[in-house]
Amino acid sequence: MELLANLATGFGIALSPFTLMLAVFGCFIGTIIGALPGLGPSNGVAILIPLTFSMGLDATSALVLMTAVYYGAMYGGRISSILLNIPGDEPALMTTLDGYPMAKAGRAGDALVISGVASFTGAFLSTVGLMLLAPLLARIAFQFGPAEYFALYLLAFATLGGIASNNQAKAAIASCIGLGISMIGVDNNSGLPRLTFGNMHLFDGVDFLVAIVGLFAIAEVFFFIESHGKNTSIGVKLEKITVPWKDIWDTRWTQLRCSLVGFVAGVLPGAGASLGSFLAYMSEKSLAGDKAGFGTGVAKGVAAPEAGNNAAAGGALVPMLTLGVPGSGTTAVLLALLMTLNITPGPTLFTERPEVVWGLIASLLIANFVLLLMNVPMVKVFVKILSVPPWVLLPGVTMISFVGIYSLSGSYFDLLLMVAFGVLGWVLRKLDVPTVPIILGILLGGHMEDALRRAMVLSDGDWTYLFSSGIAITLWIVAVAGFVAPMFLRGVLKKPQRITD
Amino acid sequence: MASDRIFGAVVTLVALAYVASATQIQTSFLADPVGPRMFPIMVGSVAALCGILVALSPDEDPDWPALRTLGALAIAVLVLVAYAYSLKPLGFLIPTAIVAAILSYQINPRKPQAAMAGVGLSVGLFFIFKFALGLGLVALPAVFNG
Known part of the structure; x- marks a missing residue:
């Protein structure tokens, strides 16, 4: 009954008026961010981190606020997918497949309600899963030494590069860019500067927030300038909203199955929500057979990816909190938040800072109910947000990014670096090089090198030490398999194309 | 290729x-x-x-934008670099209004809307940052404050 006691602690924190207000506020902002075309969960959370930091919130409050934004953005993403056929980010792509045809057939309201309920099922069940699985995993994680951690970091890069990208070599390059950048600055062990080229501004290293905001938010602005905001809003009108009880009841098994699939996909380090919604949609599609009409606007096709996507969002928090290895782009951004707040994720977090972990879990449970309320009866409010034109939105995003980064350090150098990362992000995405591994590299590079060096100190320079335990060997095997296997599965796992008008 | x-x-x-x-x-x-x-x-x-x-083993070429669009992107980058340098000496309001207007114009080339977006964003965001979030922003160049 340790779990209940922990939960009680958590709710004690989460139900304080201030925390509760932050959770509700975070859900609201998050849903808006998710609903806005061109602002996905990762960009949204990224540009808000510097602001949260300069508001001077304590660790638990900041974490509650940002994870509420994260969950909210996951819910909100479906609104632009369904009404505009524009996925806010990659996981939301699957929702457009059935959501948009359903909206065009005049059932936009139904699609929004079904997907809202499915989001709730997925998010709620995965939060429960997080609650049960995370403490167990934290206990296993106590047995991890530096050799195991090194293998685990490698696994995260390998699965992220293998599964989430189209070209392994390019994903590996992206990881190396990130790792290479993380080496810049003063070396922790020897105290001497490395790779700074004599530039004083680089002695502290490159702040990961600068890189994240540049690669995600500023690069997005360049994409909008390139397209002149053209491929936006051919929108579908939203009529009166009623609750389609029958459809919700009919999709109950779909929702439960997809929550499970999504959760498992989310827990895998490096795989994340894209894989969750993809696997959920594809498994339901093959289960239902050709007659079910997936892709033409059926309720199951709307419920499946949303349950999977939101369950993966919760699942991705498991490796992030227990091992410090994020499972997706957005959890990488949340990891950046934790590091900014001086919280080191890992097994010790559960024993030393239980109030942070359980406060967070309790807030997530509350946030889910708030989000269900916001996203079903109040969905019309958020639909209005879609009419914000990109020529106001994107300059606004730029300004917020600048002020956020500026308020961190007050140096023009960081702003220049951010613009440079924006240009880099645009070029790389044009060349189909994923940018999430770069973020992961910058975040984990220091830890990865540290793990390697500590392992070598322990073994006195004997490299076989890296493969000396069962856990380490397993992680190495999974890492290699996760990187190589998708090359052969590419034919099977072909992603469905986005439907065009 | x-x-x-x-x-x-x-x-x-x-x-x-x-x-x-x-x-x-x-x-x-x-x-x-x-x-x-x-x-x-x-x-x-x-x-x-x-x-x-x-x-x-190269992949297929992406669709690179036309020369004109590349020009617009280059202008956007230059403007952002200038913004980075000017934020400290010139205060928040004036550079933000100009930069936001230019970016807005690059996305949707209509002058009146772009000007409105620039001024609106500059003033609106200043109030949010200064009074709702309590960030220490300077509104105007130091010259005006004596």
Whole structure:
């Protein structure tokens, strides 16, 4: 009954008026961010981190606020997918497949309600899963030494590069860019500067927030300038909203199955929500057979990816909190938040800072109910947000990014670096090089090198030490398999194309 | 095809330069068995290898934008760089209004709307940052404050 006691602690924190207000506020902002075309969960959370930091919130409050934004953005993403056929980010792509045809057939309201309920099922069940699985995993994680951690970091890069990208070599390059950048600055062990080229501004290293905001938010602005905001809003009108009880009841098994699939996909380090919604949609599609009409606007096709996507969002928090290895782009951004707040994720977090972990879990449970309320009866409010034109939105995003980064350090150098990362992000995405591994590299590079060096100190320079335990060997095997296997599965796992008008 | 070949070549060259500068890292007398050079050299080598792989088996070319759009992007980058330099000496309001208006115009080329977006965003965001979030922003150039 340790779990209940922990939960009680958590709710004690989460139900304080201030925390509760932050959770509700975070859900609201998050849903808006998710609903806005061109602002996905990762960009949204990224540009808000510097602001949260300069508001001077304590660790638990900041974490509650940002994870509420994260969950909210996951819910909100479906609104632009369904009404505009524009996925806010990659996981939301699957929702457009059935959501948009359903909206065009005049059932936009139904699609929004079904997907809202499915989001709730997925998010709620995965939060429960997080609650049960995370403490167990934290206990296993106590047995991890530096050799195991090194293998685990490698696994995260390998699965992220293998599964989430189209070209392994390019994903590996992206990881190396990130790792290479993380080496810049003063070396922790020897105290001497490395790779700074004599530039004083680089002695502290490159702040990961600068890189994240540049690669995600500023690069997005360049994409909008390139397209002149053209491929936006051919929108579908939203009529009166009623609750389609029958459809919700009919999709109950779909929702439960997809929550499970999504959760498992989310827990895998490096795989994340894209894989969750993809696997959920594809498994339901093959289960239902050709007659079910997936892709033409059926309720199951709307419920499946949303349950999977939101369950993966919760699942991705498991490796992030227990091992410090994020499972997706957005959890990488949340990891950046934790590091900014001086919280080191890992097994010790559960024993030393239980109030942070359980406060967070309790807030997530509350946030889910708030989000269900916001996203079903109040969905019309958020639909209005879609009419914000990109020529106001994107300059606004730029300004917020600048002020956020500026308020961190007050140096023009960081702003220049951010613009440079924006240009880099645009070029790389044009060349189909994923940018999430770069973020992961910058975040984990220091830890990865540290793990390697500590392992070598322990073994006195004997490299076989890296493969000396069962856990380490397993992680190495999974890492290699996760990187190589998708090359052969590419034919099977072909992603469905986005439907065009 | 050509894009990936160039990209691969650039990555390989940069990675080799990175490895070369990593070999110049100073080591202290308290060196651990690995030392501060090993990991950067490993990372650089992997990147160089992957760069060669990409150059040898390139993907299809992306749709690069027309020259005009590239020009618009270049202007946007220049404006953002100028904004980075001007935020401290010129205060928040004036540079923000100008930069936001230019960016807005690049996305949707209609002058009145762009001007409105610039002024509106500048003033609106200033109030949010200054009074709702309590950030220490300076509104106007130092000259005006005496």
